[in-house]
Amino acid sequence: MTDDRISALRKAVEANPDDVLLRLVLAESLVASGETGPALDQYVVLLDQRGLPDDQLVIVGELAAANGRLALLRNCLEAARQAGIVEGTGRLQQLVDEMITARSGVKVKVGPESDDELFVTDAPRETTTFDQVGGMEEIKRVIHRMVILPLSRPELYEKYGRRSGGGVMLYGPPGCGKTLLARATAGECGLPFVNVRIEDVMDPYLGVSERNLHAAFERARANAPCVLFVDELDALAFARHKHGGSESRRLVDVLLQELDAIGSENEGLLVLAATNAPWDVDEAMLRPGRFDRVIFVPPPDEPARADILSVVLKGVPTTGLDLQELAKQTPMFSGADLRALVERSVDRVIDEALTTGAEPPLSAQHLTAALPTVKPSTLDWLHRVRSYIEFANQTERYDDVAAYLRTKDVRRRLS
Structure with missing residues (x-):
């Protein structure tokens, strides 16, 4: 951390003494430069500013817990003790203890031009199976x-x-x-x-x-x-x-x-x-x-492509679709490619609806017409990995890819 940056941050804090996030950036910069004592002073100011209400103390605590600041606070406290700096550390230690107990997580994007935006990070249980x-x-x-x-x-x-x-x-x-x-x-x-x-x-x-x-x-x-x-x-x-x-x-x-x-x-x-x-x-x-x-994780095989198409087409009005046949016509398509194919086919249905005034269902004709406009995106990756496997797989870590590349269908598509 350069002296010029710290000097600029000090001036910014002096000009905006009530800016919590800016003072925290200065404190972290001081810690990164080994100036633990001055960094502690900044933390103490955050806690002991005249008239700082309890709700703002909570905000300071959340900010301090974000992006590793809890560890910085701990290090700052320990360095302060070793240096004999004791004034103000009692309230700071109390805040640290409260944060450890709460185990709250807050993500804060930090930078001179960033917004004071907090994101609650309690993660719900995943429902996808x-x-x-x-x-x-x-x-x-x-x-x-x-x-x-x-x-x-x-x-x-x-x-x-x-x-x-x-x-x-x-x-x-x-x-x-x-x-x-x-x-x-x-x-x-x-x-x-x-x-x-x-x-x-x-x-x-x-x-x-x-x-x-x-x-x-x-x-x-x-x-x-x-x-x-x-x-x-x-x-x-x-x-x-x-x-x-x-x-x-x-x-x-x-x-x-x-x-x-x-x-x-x-x-x-x-x-x-x-x-x-x-x-x-x-x-x-x-x-x-x-x-x-x-x-x-290879490109989906034919049965997998049929399954993916059934998922992508769920809720779309269709008629006369043979997903197994469509899966045969889309070798090496990724799931994203199949979704793109369906979306382009739906665009054709919408164009038809706007032209005729009717609302036709998605048919095999729409999908067949859109098929030439979508190319399998996996082929470029497979060409690159083939070169890597040929010249740089001494550890045999990617033997499963090598075996996949030797299959008849893949060899034909890459030839």
Whole structure:
């Protein structure tokens, strides 16, 4: 943290002494620069401002709990004790104790131009189940054995000294249901689902992305047992040897620490992740105890495509549709491709309705007419992964993809 930034923050706080969020940013910046005493002074001011009502104290407490600020407060208190700074720490310690007891989670986006926007993070139990996931029966069986069974039969695993939890990485072409599988896994276990998207974490301001990532894990721990799903893992954990920037390395380091539960407790926390580019994920993520269980999610096969079409067409007026035949005509289509096909077919129905004044149902004719306008998006991914498998699969980690590429239908489509 540069002196210029801290100096600018001090001036901003002096100009806006009642701005709670701005003062918290200054306090965190001071902690990051090792100026713990001045940072403590800022926290104490937040608590001891003249005329600060109780409801604002609650807001300060919630803000302090967000994005890892609870840990900063603890560190600040400890450093203050070691330095002999005692004035004001009693009320600060009381607030920390109250936050620990409440275990409330609040996500705050921090930055010079950000809004003071709070998001309550109590995670409801997921209701999606495997019945709502078309096809992929073999993958469901693998996930049930690797993920669900340890949670549904903990006594069996305890008997053999096998701990539940851990990390599972789902990978494959985009649009093939990785996120839906993760949601359904949480639903099958009857657990809350905490979804960490790239836009929820990444921030241009120094240190904020790391705090956002920590906050996501803290929210999951507060809701444990639960499923924490990290989408686009390759973006958050891009291989450090491929990236020269220190910002990316710091984010990978924080994610590793969270997975290893350094300074925290991950009991009851099941971490799932998805990526379209597993070869770009830092190797340290894939060692035992982290994302050591890797599952390939291929494009849906023919029966799965028929199931997906039935789900997508639910509620749409149709006539004379043969979903099995349509599934045969859409090899290598992802679930997203099938949805796009249905949407373009519905557009044709709407155009017809506007032209004729009638309201015709969706027919096979509409789908057949729209079929040439949608191409399977999985082919580009499969071409890329074929090159990777051919030249960079020495660890044999992606042998399941290699076996898939050797199947007759896939070879024909990629030739």
